[in-house]
Amino acid sequence: MALTIRPAWSHEIATGYDILRQCGVDMHQRLGLDHWYPFMAYDSFVQSVQGSTIYAVLDDTQQIGLFTLTRQPRSYYRPDIWQDPWADALYFGSFAVLPERQGGGVGAWCMAQVDRMTRAAGCTALRFDAVANHPALLSFYERLGYQRLRTLELSDRAL
Secondary structure, eight states, X not given: OOEEEEEOOHHHHHHHHHHHHHHHHHHHHHHOOOTTSSOOOHHHHHHHTTTXXXXXXXXXXXXEEEEEEXXXXXXXXXXXXXXXXXXXXXXXXXXXXXXGGTTTTXXXXXXXXXHHHHHHTTOSEEEOOOOTTOHHHHHHHHHTTOOOOOOOEETTEEO
């Protein structure tokens, strides 16, 4: 396994979108989760990540994942939800690894790289959300040392 991360090329954004869509189908079928099912239309996805740097996760030359980093918080992030609302932060999102590659250390490796990138950018905080009704995902982040700060209600879904 030779993992690398780099800013996505234009065709990798479409591949990353398909990986996100596959993850949505997988979580729906295996876990009954619908927060990414059906996944948003491609144009809506592109609009949702506008202003973010989109990263491709590669194993040799095969794209196996995607995530975004930005200095802009999501519209629903209020300053009072963070321990230090004024900390210099990066915002992480749209993280997906091909379902057949999950559980093999790719996600943990990606998060270590994201932490390194956060520090290299001079930031003291990495901020993101995770769906509240996915215990395995919450455990994954907690095992890596991330803290759960709040539960946010968004329409009919809790993040």
